Amino acid sequence: MTSSLSLQGAGLGLRRALLPELLTLDAGAVDFLECAPDNWIGVGGRYGEGLAQLAERFPLACHGLSLSLGGPAPLDHHFLRQIRGFLDRYQVPLFSEHLSYCADDGHLYDLIPLPFTDEAVxxxxxxxxxxxxxxxxxIAVENISYYAAPFQAMSEIDFLQAVLNEADCDLLLDINNVVVNACNHRYDAAEFLAQVPAERVACLHVAGHYDEAPDLKIDTHGASVRPDVWQLLASAYQHLGNVPTLLERDFNLPPVAELLEEVACIRDLQAGAQTLEVRHG
Known part of the structure; x- marks a missing residue:
């Protein structure tokens, strides 16, 4: 199978509303872009042309939205063939999906958490x-943020490790989701991170969230990255190495220049981690 571990540096999520600005990016402004193939398969016109132009200039990662990996309905093999064609066309080095389900006799338009049980594994x-x-x-699977917790016969990290081992797949570790879940479900984010199998991690995500209350965080992807997420990201590089990292922003989109400031923060943390690695190497 094709290796997924060929991205590097700091990337930015490709959203249609950002397309005009992204097309004017200087070479090296970002190291890669990431899109959801679900939103681009079969798209033509100026959007399709814009995507093709960007894919020629920047490596393109893909993050799926609707395979429903943990769901009860049979997998959609017609859609899988479409995804494969998209990945091949744009020479995509990494495809990821959510460790959740999102369909049952129709799409639910949300990421539903799985029970943490051996059967679900x-x-x-x-x-x-x-x-x-x-x-x-x-492929890589992503740890999701969740609020209602189905039956849990094991911890979140034990469930995640078990799925990775049983499936023999990679992990897209969302640092923001770790921070959000640690707050909402009362566990220690640093302890969770320490148990993540470094050899499985293909990429990291960071995004913004909203602090509803001291004991409740809402994963919005609609704000700047919070200080506690930056702090855990810095720790992640110490544990995992200099892993490629994507800035996600889905709503309340600012000018691309503001997003690039956060991409620069990712690069600074990566450079600092690289310096420490050289010193202690």
Whole structure:
């Protein structure tokens, strides 16, 4: 299968509303872009042309939205063939999806958390293997933020480790989601991070959230990255190495220049981690 570990540096999420500004980016402004193929398959016209132009200039990662890896309905193999064609066309080095489900006799338009049970591990891992076979490549699964917790026979980190091992897939570690879940579900984010298997991590995500209350964070992807997320990201580089990292922003989109300031923060943290690695190497 195709390796997914060929991205590097700091990237930015490709959103249609940002397309005109992204097309004017200087070379090297970002190291890669990431898009959801669900929103771009079959798209033509100026949007399709814009995507093709950007894919020629920057490596393109893909982050799926609707495969419903943990869901009860059979996987959509027609859609998987479309995804494979998209990944091949744009020579995408990394495809990721959410460790959740989002469909049951129709799309639910939300990421529904899975129960943390052995049965869910076996069910979801088998579907991930089926997806990897269909796409002809390893994929990465992302830890989601969640608020209602289904039945939990094991901890979140134990469930995550079990799925990764059973499916033999990679991990897209969302640092913001770790911070959000640690607050909302009363665990220690640093302890969670320390148990993440570094050899599985293909990419990191950072994004903004909203502090509703001291004990409640809401994952919005609609604000600047919070200080506690930056702090955990710096710790992640110490544990995981200089992993490629994407800035996600889905709503309340500012000018691209403001987003590039946050991309620069990612690069600064990566450079600092690299310096420490050289000193102690």
């Amino acid at each position: 076996r069910h979801t891992a088998a579907r991930i293997r089926e997806v990897q076979d269909a796409l002809g490549r390893r």
